[in-house]
Amino acid sequence: MRISIFIAFVINFSSFDCQNGPTELSRLNFFDIDLLKYTAEDRPGNVIISPASIKSTLAMILEGAAGNTEDEIRSALRLSAYKDEFREQLNAYLSLLRVNTPGVTVENANAVFVSNKLKLKKEFEMMVQKVYLSDLRQVDFSYPFNVSELINKWVFEKTKGLIPGLLDAANISPKAEMILANALYFKGNWANAFNSRYTRPGCFYRGNTCINVAMMELHAEVKYAYVDNLRAHAVELPYAGGEYSMILLVPLDRDGSGQLIRDLPYMSLPQISQLLEPADIRLVMPKFTIDYTENMALPLRNMRIESLFTKNANLSGIYDGASSQVDNIIHKVHMSVDEKGTVAAASSVAMVIPLIGADLQVRVDRPFVFFIRSNKMGLVLFEGRIDQPNPVENYVEPAKIVKNGNPNRRLSNPYF
Structure with missing residues (x-):
């Protein structure tokens, strides 16, 4: 049978x-x-x-x-x-x-x-x-x-x-x-919905290739940490009511999602959660179906x-x-995933740039890993890696700001 x-x-x-x-x-x-x-x-x-x-x-x-x-x-x-x-x-x-x-x-x-x-x-x-x-x-x-x-x-x-x-x-x-x-x-439903007025085309990188996607933007206080053991940024986005969360893990390197997944068995989600602390974030992440x-x-x-x-x-x-x-x-x-929330969310931190004051800018512009979990029991409902958000057409990438001649250079500050 x-x-x-x-x-x-x-x-x-x-x-x-x-x-x-x-x-x-x-x-x-x-x-x-x-x-x-x-x-x-x-x-x-x-x-x-x-x-x-x-x-x-x-x-x-x-x-x-x-x-x-x-x-x-x-x-x-x-x-x-x-x-x-x-x-x-x-x-x-x-x-x-x-x-x-x-x-x-x-x-x-x-x-x-x-x-x-x-x-x-x-x-x-x-x-x-x-x-x-x-x-x-x-x-x-x-x-x-x-x-x-x-x-x-x-x-x-x-x-x-x-x-x-x-x-x-x-x-x-x-x-x-x-x-x-x-x-x-x-x-x-997102506790803090993304404002659709801020959604605009932006680059999502696969290696050095720019894929133009619709990028949403959120200004809010959420939990954040740089996880050195994973060489990745972690952001926790809460859902209404506080019983469920989405954990976003974004590798420091554009092609680092594979290594991140290999390293995860040695760093549990509860351990990652303990590192997270409230921070004022300007989060930019792709919208996709x-x-x-x-x-x-x-x-x-x-x-x-x-x-x-x-x-x-x-x-x-x-x-x-x-x-x-x-x-x-x-x-x-x-x-x-859209500004209101809807079907399955995934977000990650790619590059984090200190702004004036305590705010951080978090750009999810490369393949990232996500988990949707119950906070009460710590059990994962959904997980995955977003490698290819939906592209948008007829968009020209704006000129890049180059630091010391290398746009991908990692500075000594771990937020870069």
């Missing part, structure tokens, strides 16, 4: 003031950093993933896994070896992915589409519904078109219409036995979840009968 997994994410972001207390270092965060490393390292282009959604899906698989397959998933997620304990951990985690406040909405939905020719084990059927908060539906895989329509309609509804088509009928085998699906929707699709099987195999994707997979807790394996895990994200 082969199981396919399809994941859809929609993120809406804005900025917020967060009352961020000390953050407990959660072992679940290790999975988040590993996932970003193995998805984005040494790979060009935009990368946008949701470790929260992927963990939601792996949680359903883990319930039916046994032997090496169970051990590999538990180890990657850093969960307890005892089933009762990791069920409790995952149920609490999934419960956090349901938020409805005036400033932030988070909706996480799981679904299991199972062949009408199969009979699930009663324990698995009960647990996926009660512990993993999943819908359970029977389908006839003999009609792939009907199945794709049903799943796409489900994803369309759960993502408020922002992902209209996740799954093509050609991707569904008539011999398939089960499809696990997840849809995660996030909408947030990005659609991202990825098969997550290879990154997960590199994270030592290997047997799941082979004939040696042990998913004996799902149903009796033939052996099964997971074919692929398809992950799709729609992210849009």
